[in-house]
Every structure is written in structure tokens, then in C-alpha cells.
Amino acid sequence: MSCDVAIKIQDLSKHYQIYEQPSDRLRQIFSRGRKKFHKDFCAVQDVSFEVARGEVVGIVGKNGSGKSTLLQMICGTLNPTTGTVEVKGRVAALLELGAGFNPEFTGRENVYLSAALYGLSRQEIDARYDEIVAFSEIGEFIDQPVKTYSSGMFVRLAFAVIAHVDADVLVIDEALSVGDAYFVQKCMRFLREFMRRGTLLFCSHDTEAVLHLCTKAILMNRGRLELLAEPKKVVEKYLAAFYSTENSAQREENNGSEAPSAVAIDLGEYRDARLSVINQSALRNDIELFRFDEQQSSFGQGGARIVDVQLLDSVGRPLSWAVGGEDVQLCIRCEIFVTLNRPIVGFQFRDRLGQIIFADNTYLSYCDAPITAVANSELVALFSFRMPLLPSGDYSISPAIADGTQETHVQHHWVHDACIVRVHASSVCLGLVGVPMRAISLAVSS
Template identity: 55%
Template sequence: MSSNDIAIRVQNLSKCYQIYDTPRDRLKQFFAPRLQSLVGQTSKQYFREFWALKDISFEIKKGETVGIIGRNGSGKSTLLQIICGTLTPTSGSVETRGRIAALLELGSGFNPEFTGRENVYMNAAVLGLSKEEIDARFDDIAAFADIGDFIEQPVKTYSSGMTVRLAFAVIAHVDADILVIDEALSVGDAFFTQKCMRFLRKFMEKGTVLFVSHDTGAVINFCQRAIWLNKGISKYQGEPKDVAQKYLAELYESQQGESVAVPNVSHSDNSLPTGQLRDMRLDFINTTNHRNDIELFSFVPDAASFGKGGGNITLVQLLDETGQPLAWVVGGEKVRLIITCLANTNMFSPIIGFLVNDRLGQPIFGDNTFNFSKQSPLIISSGEKFEAEFEFRMPILPMGDYSITVALAEGTQQDHIQHHWVHDALSLKSHSSSVSTGLVGVPMSNVSVSVR
């Protein structure tokens, strides 16, 4: 790859902090090298080393959007600050090509004593704009921020949402080549967040974006690649969906212990009912291309999964209203999703859920059984089989590939053990669709236009 095609190059980057137990140790360390030079002996070290980053390397092409995920303390913010030049690395190098605009820690780069207007001029000047350029763009910046008369008030009087509005408004109008965003949009209101998303999507058409988020769905949706940082180390780099799946499995394992190998249980009653699979399309005489034909594939028992193994999912089926398993389904028709499980230990209050994902792994819709069973939770004995049934109208899906991820947990929504999470347990393929906009279509009971 040509160097001219690279927007950001990070090579063997490391950042080490010296941690002192007391201020006295810091003072001792200050004088230690001087004592060493006097007595000619190796001085004692009065600090502990903490490596926030260790040997990180990657390249980001111009026009590419890359997401960084990781738990708190994994080094994400440190990495972004080094790339933006506000921190100096201990070792390694960072090369950037083009103007960088960054939205890092809330209010970073703002003087709380200055008014919003004064901070706009100061911040935009730091990002490389002349006073004449800021004058020409100020009205647009103020309109984007939409904080009214607060633009003339000190930033210290702002709410966190107002601070983000003003900071994002500035970076949206400085003609940056590289945009760096660190989780800051999570404090904005829904309307402003949508405005920011529209700007980001337009910027991504030509600019480079480095995007940090705990929201794996956002990373899957926005990014072409993802980097998973864990305790300062680059744990995995690759397709966002793959990175998100590995990160999710590690996140649960850190809370509940290492996953176990879930056995593929084969029982005669887990097989599909005898008889021909019914093609629901045959019930419809309307054969126009407006119908949404969705092809279904068989349950994959050995799909990628993780969990503690206290129970496992043995079968996933999509049935029609009469209980017949489907080979095809028509968007807008009633279906029943059946998830069959086997308890390997005694279980109290199992939770069974599903997510329908698009080809990138972005969740489209889903549900689980918790709210429907919390008043009278089930007690399942080891070796017992149980199942969940979800009945709904199949949404109209745009053409493309989809999959259903299923999970079996135990406990509550907030505090639970994940026993078996199966990625892409059931695959779907939408061959035709009447969806014109959006991720899914909702069947209309009536559409009309009239003159009153």
C-alpha cells in the first residue's frame, strides 16, 4: 500500500505511566538519578510501571472508518490522545496525514471561563482556521449547536449536552480530513445525535474516521474495520462483526468465568417433524415482485457460541401458525419462533432470547422471555427440556442475508449468567422486497390518498 493512501500509521506504540504510592516517593525518585551520579551506584526505583498501551500497530487508509472497542481502562482514550498529539508516547511512532479534528473527553479544549463564542474562535483557531474563516462560519456553527443565547454565556454554565453540542458543531465546520470521536455523543439528546449521525455519514463519504465506542452495534454499523484493545494490548483486529463477537464473549467470560464447550445434543424429538416442509408462498396467488419472499435455512447446532454450559440450545425453528416448520416465509405473515433448550444443571428463572441481525451483524429486532415470566419464574431440573415460543408478524426485509442469534441465560436482565449464546444459529435470505426505506418494513393495513 502506498504511503500516500495512509491517513494514520501507528507503529509499535507504547505508553507507560509511573505510579507513586506517596508524594514522598515522587520526591525520592526526582533525586535518585542525581544520587546515582554522585555515588556511582544503581539507584532504587520508587515507582511502579503501568503500561496503558503496549506495542500497538495498525494502519488506517484514507476514507476508511475504523472502530475501537474495549472495556474501561483498556487504553482507548490514551491511544486517541497520542494520535491527536495531546499525549507523548513512551515508545513507537504515529504518522498522520491531513487535518485532524477530535471530540475526546467532554469539554476538552474549552476554557470554562470563556463564553461559547470565545471558545468557538479559540478551538477553531487551534484546529487551523484563520479568524476570517471562523467569522464566515460562525453563524453555521451556532446554528448547528442550537444552544440559543447560551452561546454568549461562560461554558462553565453549560450542561454536558450543551458542551458536546458546541464541541461537535466546531469540528463539523473545520474541513477536517480525519475525524476522531471518543464516546462523546452518548450524552447528547436524541435529536442532536441524529443530526450528528447525518453529518458523520456524509463525512465518511470522503473523510477518515476513528471511532471509539462501547456500543458494538454502532461499530458494526459505521465501520469497515475494528480494533479490540484489552489492557493496553491489541487483542484482535478485523471485520467489525468478528471483533464484536469475540469482544462480547470475553466480556461475559470476565464476569462469569471461562466458557465451556457446549455439547451438540442429538435427540430424536429435536429433528424436524416428519412430512414435507411447507412453502408459504404457495398460499398466495399474488405472484408480483412486491411480495417479500424470505428463504430459511436449517438450524446450525455447531455455530460459533460461548457460555457457562449450565444449559444449551438444541434447536431453533421458524413455524407457521399451525406449527408446520417453514422453508420459506413471506414478510408480513404470522410466524412462531421456537427455541428448544436442555438443562445441564438445575436452573432457576431461565431467560431465552433472540436477535435478528443483518449481514453486518447489526441487530434489527429481537426479544426475550424475562418480562413474560418474571412473575412466576420457571424452575428447571437437570436433564429437563424446555422451550420458548415467540409469535409475531415477520417484518418485510430488504433484499439480503440475515441471521438469528439466540441465547439462554439464567437470572435477571441486569444480573444473569450466560449459559449458551449462539451466533447465527439460523440463517435467512430475503429474495425480493417492497421495502423502500429503512432497515425493515412494517406491513400496512391500509395505504390510500384522497381529496377532502
């Protein structure tokens, strides 16, 4: 295998024998092959592909298409019926929930067991143990049996282990779908950093994740590799097959919804004519804002500190809920410890994949007449805008304060995922955001 190839799959197949009743297994043994008492089921059939070092490959396909079976054979937790798997380097995997953990062992014991299976010595595990526990954020539960853990705690601990074993190849199978919003954002930051040096292979029904994370993608269909190509082509073919077979009812419903393709930069004074109707229906874009969490990870020189982030209505009243399409203000409060001659306060609004949906800062508004924030004062930044129409899901706001210019500045405090924003309902079914329409018309001519 070439030194540039991290994974090489050649003619890989996995067959199962399906028996209608347990006694048929005995009959099969005593028949010595003269008669067949089972049906053959092929989960994976003649799959071949290579993954280069440093690539990010997504695997998509309908349920039962063989995705998980393929990943298990790559990781070595399942033996193939025929074919070969070659993997160069250390492989760490996050497969089905709880895989690799002994439910009777405590979290601490499972950390040592799991890390040892990845090839770490006792001394290496000792040196990384505190970092693993801190990353998992399960606190005192680390000494409880993992059979008492919730699904989210399972994922936290399992991901924390694979994040600290110096893997060359990471394999992930839909496991992050059960994590909470804060932890998913932390995992996405780790994965984006890992993608700079390692090889990532993951299975997902989330086509947005495949499009924005992967360098190439694989479409599995009934156990066979149907397409290996750039993510856009694979996702298009997968969606065409998905909507044409299993989701026709949902497709008809979605045909009446828009698929906006861009963020509206300046909405002006107009309002979407449909907004009053939508806001009285179950499709109202209800947006929940969670409190500022000062314990989230952060970095900076420490000359200033962000102490609060709030969403306000148009007259300055704090909001715990907002509605997409309405005017809001984002308020960022900062304590100043040293004099900042050209303070810049900004924020990023990210989706659960860590993609920046929109962002802004105060630099352009004050570059010609900068204000000075003296030591022991408070600096408040207000951003007034119309809340975009957002698809359902979790988002996060990451604020920051710096001193200098857009190009050259000192970062004093940047807080990752300081606030979680949860969209509970939406009329937006496609795209990253919805754009309010000035008008929509439909005409029939003979």
C-alpha cells in the same frame, strides 16, 4: 507514508510512573536513577496499525484497556513514551467531555479558540460561526461561560465545531453517549455524510455501532492490540471476553431471553403467549412517543407539508404511550399546496444510529388506482400495524410526502426525526427487534 494511508501507528507505547506518595517523586529525583521509588504502569504497549484514507475504524475493549490513551496520542493531546504517530490531513477530535474548551470562556470565545487550534483563520471562523451556532442549538447560551453548560450542551458545541472545520480525520471517544436523541440523530447524519469523504476513528462500547458503521475494528486488551480484523470478528471476540469475565451474572439472566434475528413481516392474528405475563412485569415494552416537532430539519420542493405525526390505538385514539406487541396506527397529516396527481406518503423508523428498523409508504396500495390530492386540501395517511418489540433506547420517525412513482418522484417534504420514540423497558436484550413467538417448547429426554 503512502498517500492512501491516513493514519500510521508504529510501535506506540505510553508508560506512566505510579508513586505511592508525593514525597517519592522527590526521592526519585535525588536518587538519580540509583533506586526506583515508583511502579511502572503501561497504558499502551507496542501498538502498530494503519488506517487507509476513507476507512471507518472502531476501537473496542474493556475499561482500562488503553482505548482513550491511544486516541489521545493519535490526536496529539498526549505524547507517546515510545513509537511514532503519523496522520495525514487535518484531525478533529471529540474526546473526553470539555476537552479543548476553557471553562471560563463563553461558548462564542471557545468556538473561536477551538476552531483556531484546528487551523482556521479568523475570517474562516467568521464565515462559519452562524452555522456552528445553529448546528449546536444552544441559542442564547452561546454567550454564557461554558462552565455553566450541561454535559449535553458541551457535546453539542464541541461537535458543532468539529463538523465545520473541514477535517480529513475525525476521532471520537464515546462523547455522543450524553447527547439527547434529536442531537444524536443529527450527528449520525453528519457522520454518515462524512464517511463518504473522510476517515473516521472512534472508540465505543456500543458493538452495534461498530458493526454497522465500521469497515474494520480493533480490539484492545490491557494496553495491547489483540485483534485487527473485520468488525464481526472483533465484536465476537470482545463479547466473548466481556461476558466470560465481568458480566457472568447478566449473562445468566439473559440466557432466558430470546435473540430474534429478523423482523416479522406478517404476524397474522396470533399473539405471543408470553405477552400477558410480560405486560404485567417490569419487562413490559413501554414505548413513549414525543410530540411532532415541526422545527426539525427538513427538505423538499414545498408543494405539500407534513403538519402532524401521531401514534393512534386500534380505534383511532391518540397515544402518548404504547406497548410493544399491540396494534397501533401511525397517522401522518399533510397540507397540500399544489395538486398532487400521485401522492406518496411514507415514513422511516430509525434507531439512534440512524439504521432503518422498518419503513413503508402508500405507493403499492394505490399504484393501480392513484388518488389525486388537490391544492388547499388535507391528506391523511394511516399505517396500521403491530408495534414491534423493541430493545430499550431512543428511536425516531421520519415522515415524507412525494408525488410520482416509487422510482421517479418529486420530494415535497421530508422531515428528519419528526418524532422521538423512547423505549423505557423491554424483554428484548439482543437483536434489532423482537419477534412474537407462536410457541416455545423445552423437552428433556433421557
